[in-house]
Amino acid sequence: MKLVKVAVLASDPITKAGAASLLGTRAELQVLPEDSAAQADVVLVMEEHVTDRVLARVKELGRESEHLAGPDLVIVADHFRESDLMTAIECGIVAILPRRETGGAELVAAVLAAGDGTATLPPRLQGALLGQVQRMRRDVLEPNGLTLSGLAARECDVLRLVAEGFGTEEIAAKLCYSERTVKNVLYGLMTRCGLNNRAHAVAYALRAGAI
Structure with missing residues (x-):
């Protein structure tokens, strides 16, 4: 059984203590004090409003974390x-739950799912996220010849044929x-992404869903 380290952040001390007590009843969860949140696998943030201050604290946690990605x-x-959704995703938020509709069982399930790498977003926010991604692709990536994978369109074209x-x-x-252009495309990609050879480049593109 994988042990998931979790820390609870909340401005209301009663909410914080209640959530920590609930999570502490599960054998697969180890509750850490707030000052050890940088060592946590999952951080539970419970607030009435997700303000700029809350997002700033979340970003700070990412910088302090022992994990490479926070x-x-x-x-x-x-x-x-x-409007804060993309920022939240960049900060490492994998689940957003409505406070008034989230009971103890849902809270524990969300933390365990996050520890297992599963994201949970309400349908309304899923739609908003897809809309923002589509706008980013249309307004930012495509005009610069890029895809959501971070690879240029012609890099994808070349790698498909290599594959x-x-x-x-x-x-x-x-x-x-x-032929020189093909070689330059592959060399530029491998240099930028730290890839060893063409096979490595193809594997990278496959994992990114680019080809």
């Missing part, structure tokens, strides 16, 4: 601004590039 964050709040077993000369002919 802890996974579960937010329980009554009021959450859709199909084509050599440099064949790829150049199919894409109407020079």
